[in-house]
Amino acid sequence: MEKGVPIRSISRSIAALKAINRHGSLSMMExxxxxxxxxxxxxxxVQTLLYEGLIEQEPARKRYRPTAMVQTLAHGFQQDDRLVKAARPHIVELTRRFGWPVSIATRVGRNMMLRDSTHANTSLTFEQYYPGFTLPILDSASGxxxxxxxxxxxxxxxxxxxRVSQEIDLQYLxxxxxxxxxxxxxxxxxAVQGRNHFNLTPGKTSSIAVPIFMNGTFEAAMTMVFFVTAMKLEVALExxxxxxxxxxxLISHDLSEGVGA
Structure with a gap:
């Protein structure tokens, strides 16, 4: 990687799996x-991903969706996780008071990966997001x-x-x-993202992210997501x-003190 030579076939396979996982169900052309x-x-x-059990074809139509195996790949990010244990009570309480879902994400390579979220705890969300869901680092508040x-x-x-990735347009970058x-x-x-375009409901939500530290070093981003139609970003910040x-x-303190370890 130091020489900037990723394996193209692997990069393309990962891109396809990420696309299916992000959208939930796609045709071959999509x-x-x-x-x-x-x-x-x-x-x-797609044939390889089907063989490996990472995706499956939907009954009666030629669309493909991720299987539970995809979620198990990220399972270890939540189980016995110090960050999740420290943050969980606080993000649940925030969602109880605000109504909006709150998530915790950390950087994995060129993406931000959800470690936990409260989307399942509220009706004020379009979709439920689970540990392992990824967002591009330059197009998300957490990133x-x-x-x-x-x-x-x-x-x-x-x-x-x-820059060396063949998935990314250099002008966009x-x-x-x-x-x-x-x-x-x-x-x-x-940090903020006025409209989230790389999630399951492109353009319908905005986000505010604040940092979580462990012993003074950035550890994760905590993000609140809300409907674009519900309020302007400036109002949400205020x-x-x-x-x-x-x-x-509080989460940073608990994490640094080893609460939940």
Whole structure:
């Protein structure tokens, strides 16, 4: 990886699986378009994923969906997890008071991965998200937060990985990188995404993310998601930001003190 030579076939297979997992159910043509791989290649990838039990064909129609095996791949991120144990009571309480779902995510490679969420605890959500769901790091509030609080060397390495990836348009990457205001995010202590385009309901939700630290080092992002039609981002910040920050401080304290270990 130091030489910037990823294995193309593996990258394409991962892209296809991520697309199916993100959308829940896709046709072969949709898989090809969403993962940006040629149709014949998508067909071979789907056959391999079917063979490995990671996806299945829906009954009576030619659409493909992830199986429970995909979720088990992320199972270890939640079970006996110190971060989840420390954060869970706080995010449940926030959702009880606010109504909106709250999630915890950490960086895994070029993506942010959900470790826990309260989508199942509220009706104020379009979809339920489970541990293992991933979001692009430059197109999510949690990802922007993670990039801002990453050491400069680590941030540059992530961007290098993205530049050599054949999944990412370089013009898009340049634009997204230019809009990432690291100093402002660190100074204000939060990041936002005005419209979430890379989730199960593109464009229908917005997000606010605040940092969780362990012994002074950034550990995870805590994100509240709300309907775009329910309120403007500015109103959400004014209403919820301080309480989100206060909860993140409590989680950081518990994590640093070993609560839930």
């Amino acid at each position: 898989i090809s378009k969403a993962s940006e791989v040629p149709y014949p290649t998508a067909c071979r990838i 922007k937060l993670s990039m801002a609080f990453a050491p400069e060397e680590e941030r540059l390495m992530i961007l290098k990985w993205m 340049a634009t997204a990188q230019a809009s990432l205001d690291v100093e402002r995010i660190r100074r204000q202590g939060y 209403t919820y930001l301080e309480e989100l920050k206060a909860a993140a401080i």
